[in-house]
Amino acid sequence: MNYLTATANKKYLMYISQNYSYAILRPLQAQILAHGGEVRWFLAGSEVNPDFLNDDEQQLHSIKDIHSWKPDATFAPANLIPTFIPGIKVAVFHGFDAHKRDTTGEKGHFAIRGCFDLYCTQGPNTTKRFEESARKHGHFKVAQTGWPTLDPLFSDAQDNPYVSDDPRATLLICSTFSHRLTLAPRLYEQIKHFSEQGKWRILVQFHPKMPHEWVEKYKALSNQNLTFVETDNVLPLLKAADVMLCDTSSVMQMFLLQNKPVVTYRTRQPFPHLLDVTEASEVEKNIDLALTRPKELMTAISHYSQELHPYNDGQSSMRVLNATNEFLLSENSLKSKPLNIIRQFKMRKMLNYWGW
The missing domain is CATH 3.40.50.2000 (Glycogen Phosphorylase B;)
Known part of the structure; x- marks a missing residue:
């Protein structure tokens, strides 16, 4: 009614x-x-x-x-x-x-x-x-x-400051603040390499409780390949990215609902709808794999989304x-x-x- x-x-x-x-x-x-x-x-x-x-x-x-x-x-x-x-x-x-x-x-x-x-x-x-x-x-x-x-x-896109005409794929990196779970210190050198490599356009956004030390270290990586974003609204970032690198932050579930793949680093509970890695050396090849949108992975994402949040209206x-x-x-x-x-x-x- x-x-x-x-x-x-x-x-x-x-x-x-x-x-x-x-x-x-x-x-x-x-x-x-x-x-x-x-x-x-x-x-x-x-x-x-x-x-x-x-x-x-x-x-x-x-x-x-x-x-x-x-x-x-x-x-x-x-x-x-x-x-x-x-x-x-x-x-x-x-x-x-x-x-x-x-x-x-x-x-x-x-x-x-x-x-x-x-x-x-x-x-x-x-x-x-x-x-x-x-x-x-x-x-x-x-x-x-x-x-x-x-x-x-799920509404019509408005002006999104994070959308670019850059032909490269956009990688969004998000992380929780928990010392036990965060990827920030564990993947720092790998992400620094990505920022110098220039293979992808990279956006980085952390939980507001992330320790100041790591916020500043990642800000210092900013260049033409990597942008560190501080915002109270993550949705435009989710809409702008093609693939996400994450740990155990719930923001990855919001990203999945767009039918987009997520690579996780030592996530708390790996599932078929995630590409989880345990070593920093495995991150790059799994991001490349995610960007191909493998059929089995995308089917798992679709099934998971129906249980998580079946509404896209x-x-x-x-x-x-x-x-x-x-x-x-x-x-x-x-x-x-x-x-x-x-x-x-x-x-x-x-x-x-x-x-x-």
């Missing part, structure tokens, strides 16, 4: 704590505004930069402000949110499950912290797990909607908004959330809020 018309005159809060969350929630904001709703932003903690807010985006500066505004629903790309703010809490995730940690049971990507009323999942391989948890706990609902972040990935934000409004308008017989006194006390302390 279509619940989008119920958006008019409702209030929706975007609760974020990292700069990359702007790009996650802005497609959803666009849908809310297009259907007559109001949007405000709350920036939690010190790791999110208010300078990234657009001139037409309005910020609430405290939990007291949130209570005064009284949102109907709050969206958060995280697995934790204060339960002491008004309205329903909707989880939209900060990324895909990259298997950085043990994901058996309710750990990692599937952690249930007793904070959310509704989980808007990305595809079958996450929906099934969250539905199992919903039956177990009984205090939240699950709706498979797709991920709002990816809507621009650019309408996931609309489905999230529809599911949220349906929740708001329905009679929900959910159990009460667990108190989580210690966790909520810590959040009150962090946000300096002691009211009700």
